[in-house]
Amino acid sequence: MSVELDLDRIIVSAAEMSAIETRLFDAGFPVAALMEKVAGRIAQWIQHWLSQQTPNPPHLGVLVGPGHNGGDALVVARELWFQGYPISIYRPLDKAKPLTQAHFDYATSLGIPILDRWQDLQDCQVIVDGLFGFGQTRPIEGKLADLLTWVNQQPQQRLSIDIPSGIHTDTGEVLGVAFQADVTLCLGLWKRGLFQDAALDVLGEVQRLDFDIPWADVAAVLGPVPQWQRITPESARSALPLPRPQFTHKYQQGQLLLIAGSRQYGGAASLAALGARASGVGMLTLAVPESLQPLLNQQVPEALVLACPETPQGAIAQLPRDCDLNRYDAIALGPGLTQQTPTLLEQTLQIDSPLVLDADGLNLLAADSNWQGGEANITPWRSSPLILTPHPGEFRRLFPHLSAPHPAEAAQQAASQSGALVVLKGARVVIARPDGSLAINPESTPALARGGSGDVLTGLMAGLVAIAACQKRAIAPLVHSAVWWHAQGALRAQQQRGVLGVDAWTLSQTLPLVVAGQV
C-alpha cells in the first residue's frame, strides 16, 4: 500500500487523467452518474459564487461543445434553470457525443432557450464555457475562433469548466484563441496546462472541484509517488524547521556562508543577506569584497562579515585565508558576484555540503569546462545537493543543448541529466529533482518581476537549507518551502502596498512575518 497523498498536490497530464477516469468507469461507475455528480458540484459552486455577488439570479449564457465538457455544461444549465436562473444555451457545432446529445435534448424539452446566434449572448450577465475540456490539442479555427474572439470582447463575467477552451491541456499553449476566463473550475485533478506560464493570463482565478477519486486509482496510474506535484500550504509548512527546543544554541540552528556582492552590485549581497535573515538561520556569515564590509555590517548587524581581498574592479579576488569552508552547513554563491573569480566556484563545489548557486554563480558554472553544458552528471563530483536557481536566461546558458519547449519539462530534463536540483524561476517556479520529480509553485504575483527579488529568494532558500542540513533533514522540501514563502511574502506585501509597492527590500521585511507565523 502506498502512502495516500492529498489529491490537491497532484498534477496530471491529459493522458493520465483519461487513464484514471477509465479505471473508474471500468470498475462500474457509470459515465452518466459521474457527469451528474461533477456537474452538480459545479452548479453548486456557481450558485454560491453568484449569490455572493447579487441577490437576483443573473442570466447565464452557456456555451456547449460536442463532448463531455458540453455534457457537464448542459447538466449545469439544467440544474441552475431549476433553481430559477434565466439560461440561454448556444451550441456552435451540431455533432455531439450520445450522452451530451441526450442532455441537450432534455434541456430543449424543458424549454431552456437555445440561441441561433452567439450575438444574443450579450443579454447574459455570465458566460459559461463548456465547449472543450481536458484533452485539447487541436487549434481553434473558423467559426469557433470568431465565437471566442467575440466572447472575449464582451463585458460579462466568464467561467470555464475544467480548462478554458483553446488551452492545450498539457503545455498550456493558447491554440490560436482561447476563452478568456475570470474563473476556471478544474475538475477532479489539477491539469498540467494550468501551471504553465503560457496559460496564466487566460485562466483567471483557478479552483479545483473534487469528485472523490479513489487514491488507489490515482496510484495505479501515477505510481505511489506522483511525479508532478503542486506545492500546497500544508506541504510548505510541514517542511519548515521544527519548533525550536528550549535547550539549543545558534550552531544547532544552521550555519550559512553567503558569498556575494561586488562594488558594482552591493545591493544584491544585502538583499540576499536579508532573505537569509528571514529564514531564521542560526549563524549567518557573509563573504563580500572588503569595500562592502561597512555597508553589510550596518545593514545586517547580526551577520559575521568576512572582508575579502578584492580585484581592482571591486569583485572578490579570493576568500580570506582563514575562511574554512568546511565549517558551514550550507553555502550560497552568486548574487552580485561578477564572473571575475572562477576559483570561488571551484572551491565551493569541492565542499561536501549543500551549495546554492544563483546569478553569477550560475554563469561561472555555465563557463566551467567540467560542466559540459549540464550534460555531465555531477553526482561523481559531489554527494551533497547542488541547488541551481536560474531564471530562464541563466537556464539557457547552463543547459544550452536542451530542446524541451516548456519550462517544466526543460527543468525536468536538466535535473535528470545534471544531477542538480533545478529551481527554474518564472511566473510559476518549477523545482525539478534529479529523480525526475517536479514541484510547481501554484500561487505567486507579477509583483516579483522586479530586480532583486531573486536575491532575496537565494538568501531565504540557503538559510532554510542550512537549517535542514544542520539538523540532518531532507533538503529538497525546504527548497519547495522557500519558493512558496517567497511568493507568499510578495502576496502579503502586495496586499499592503499594491503590485508596484513590492520592492525587494520590502519583500525581505515582509518575509519574516509570513514565515514566522508558521513555525
Ligand SMILES: NC(=O)C1=CN([C@@H]2O[C@H](COP(=O)(O)OP(=O)(O)OC[C@H]3O[C@@H](n4cnc5c(N)ncnc54)[C@H](OP(=O)(O)O)[C@@H]3O)[C@@H](O)[C@H]2O)[C@@H](O)CC1
Ligand atoms: N475526466 C473526468 O474524470 C471527467 C470529465 N468530465 C468532463 O468531460 C470533459 C472531457 O470530455 P471529452 O473527452 O468528451 O472532451 P471534450 O473536449 O468535451 O470534447 C471532445 C470533442 O470536441 C472536439 N474538439 C476538440 N477540440 C476541438 C477543436 N479545436 N475544434 C473542433 N472540435 C474540437 C473533439 O473532436 P475530435 O478531435 O474527436 O474530432 C471531440 O468531438 C472534461 O473536461 C470534463 O468537463 C466530467 O463530465 C466527468 C469527469
Ligand SMILES: Nc1ncnc2c1ncn2[C@@H]1O[C@H](COP(=O)(O)OP(=O)(O)O)[C@@H](O)[C@H]1O
Ligand atoms: N511574472 C512573475 N510572476 C511571479 N513571480 C515572478 C514573475 N517574474 C519573476 N518572478 C519571480 O521573481 C524572482 C526574480 O528572480 P531573478 O530573475 O533572479 O531576479 P534578480 O536577479 O533581479 O533578483 C524569481 O523568484 C521569479 O520566480
Ligand SMILES: [K+]
Ligand atoms: K471548458
